Amino acid sequence: MAHNTVDPATITPEMAAQIRAWRCDEDYSWRAVAQAATDLWGSDWGSNQLYGEDLCRAAAKLLGENVDREPWN
Incomplete structure (x- = not known):
């Protein structure tokens, strides 16, 4: 679920x-x-779990992978 x-x-x-x-x-x-993304690229989200999940979903999609499957989850 995207946030x-x-x-x-x-x-x-x-x-x-x-x-x-x-x-x-x-x-x-x-x-x-x-938090790592915030530290490296800057954002107002800090260590927000929903932000981290959304980053992973966007990255997995771009890479042609499924964030709900290995090795992501």
């Missing part, structure tokens, strides 16, 4: 790869993804 915290059009392939690395390779929680 409308992320415009998927703003996610670049490089950003998607970084988000995937945080979530899939480094086992970041959605909150941790949100």
